Every structure is written in C-alpha cells, then in structure tokens.
Amino acid sequence: MPAFTEEEKRILLQTPIELILSHFGKATEHRRGNMFYSPFRDECTPSFHVNPNNNTWYDFGTGEGGGIIDIVTRLAGCSRSQAYDFLASMRKDFVALSKYSHPKEKGKASRIDIISSRSGFRNRSLISYAEERGISLETLESFCTEVIYSIDGIRGRQFYAIGFRNDSGGYVLRSRFTKKCTSNDLSTLKCIPENDRSSVAVFEGFFDFLSLPLINRVMYSRPQFAHVLWK
Structure with missing residues (x-):
C-alpha cells in the first residue's frame, strides 16, 4: 500500500479506540462509563479506561497505556507502520472525513x-x-x-x-x-x-x-x- 500522507495519518489516528475494541469483538457493550473489560485478558471487573477526548487508553491491570496505534499493534500483532494499513483497511472510506483534497476545477466533483x-x-x-x-x-x-x-x-x-x-x-x-x-x-x-x-x-x-x-x-x-x- 502507498505511504500515507501526514494528513491521512492524522485522520486515521482519529478512529475511536472504542471502534477498534468493537472490531476485535472485545465486549464493548459491557462497559461502565469509560471503563471496559481489558481486551488483553479475561477479567470480572473492568480495568481498561478509554479517554474519548484525546483517544487514549490506560490498562489499570498492567499499568500500560497509549494511543490508537499502540492498541492496534497489540491486538492485530503488527508493526506501527502496518497499524496504519490496518486502520485504512478497516476504515476504507476514512478519507471522506478529511479536509484534504487534491487540486481540481472549482465546482467540479471528483469522479x-x-x-x-x-x-x-x-x-x-x-x-x-x-x-x-x-x-x-x-x-x-x-x-x-x-x-x-x-x-x-x-x-x-x-x-x-x-x-x-x-x-x-x-x-x-x-x-x-x-x-x-x-x-x-x-x-x-x-x-x-x-x-x-x-x-x-x-x-x-x-x-x-x-x-x-x-x-x-x-x-x-x-x-x-x-x-x-x-x-
């Protein structure tokens, strides 16, 4: 897959972590506020916190945390560069959210x-x-x-x-x-x-x-x- 531009990466990084959890079938319906069951292990009490304001996560069970790329690398078992490919594959129409556009005639829509x-x-x-x-x-x-x-x-x-x-x-x-x-x-x-x-x-x-x-x-x-x- 071609390399992503910085603007494309910025848009991909906005993918909600909750959407990633749901994609991997990690029981997002059993949450308490912003607390979820950890996607990394079985547990009875939610210990995985998601901050939707800055799209970060923190696992109180292990003391680990990070952003969306960090959780994708863990769940998908891929490198950081491959994580962008994964996000683009999951959100194949992500570019529609971006203000990024290529030069074109005024008033002419992209085909x-x-x-x-x-x-x-x-x-x-x-x-x-x-x-x-x-x-x-x-x-x-x-x-x-x-x-x-x-x-x-x-x-x-x-x-x-x-x-x-x-x-x-x-x-x-x-x-x-x-x-x-x-x-x-x-x-x-x-x-x-x-x-x-x-x-x-x-x-x-x-x-x-x-x-x-x-x-x-x-x-x-x-x-x-x-x-x-x-x-």
Whole structure:
C-alpha cells in the first residue's frame, strides 16, 4: 500500500479506540462509563479506561497505556507502520472525513468509479453500521449491494460502501464515514404483483425505506412502487 500522507495519518489516528475494541469483538457493550473489560485478558471487573477526548487508553491491570496505534499493534500483532494499513483497511472510506483534497476545477466533483458490486456483504464495518441503524443483514442484502469504489485523485485507495441502485444505473453510497452518489436520480422498486397498482410510497432516503418495520416480515399492504429520494 502507498505511504500515507501526514494528513491521512492524522485522520486515521482519529478512529475511536472504542471502534477498534468493537472490531476485535472485545465486549464493548459491557462497559461502565469509560471503563471496559481489558481486551488483553479475561477479567470480572473492568480495568481498561478509554479517554474519548484525546483517544487514549490506560490498562489499570498492567499499568500500560497509549494511543490508537499502540492498541492496534497489540491486538492485530503488527508493526506501527502496518497499524496504519490496518486502520485504512478497516476504515476504507476514512478519507471522506478529511479536509484534504487534491487540486481540481472549482465546482467540479471528483469522479467515483465503481470497481465491483456484490449482493453478499462481507465487510464487517458496513454490516455493523447497518445494524446500528436497525437494519438486519437479511434486509440489507435484499435491497443493497456491497460496493468497492475508487475516487479520482485519491491515489491507490479503494473504498467500501453500502450501495443502493437508482433508476439511471448509478449508486447512492453510504457508510459510517461517507455519503456519496455516482449519479442523481430516483430509485423505483416494484414491491407487489403487477395486478395491484393501488398505491405508491415515497421515501426521502434509502435508509428510511430499509427502516420500514414491515420490510423484515411479510407485508400485508405493500405499495406497488416505492420511490426513494436521497439528499
């Protein structure tokens, strides 16, 4: 992977330590305030403190502490330089948080190129993001695809996002860190048999559509078409 710029490193260092703990399945739900069970051993009383203000940690059980690179090297078993690669891999769309940009014509948006799109989701960060918004994996895979894309001007980087297809063949792209689209258009979905065209439902965005409670079970009054608007 190409070397990271100082600005890219700065953005990667902002990745919350709690997100790292969750990524490694370290029981972040069993916390007490900013105290967590140590990710380095089994214990009955939380002794691992996270300071969200400066994104540092301290293990009262061992007297060790540090920043996000320190904990990544421990949990991922990698070098400090490899820790940045790990963070970029986990947060493939991290660059969207940065104010860093490459020179381009005023008012001209960077081109987004779709590298691949698949119906089965494997990216844990995207699955976790959807679940945090109340969307099950079953629902996600029924209406969305896992998209890998690149951005013109961002050298050697590929990004992951939840993709929702629109009527022009483009995608609305969403993840925890990005909100993009390849083209502006509506998404029209056929929800019931052709012989029933009695109603239409309009949603502002595709997550509103996915959040419809009836999606996760057999709908007793589904509309013929669903128009999904995004902003």
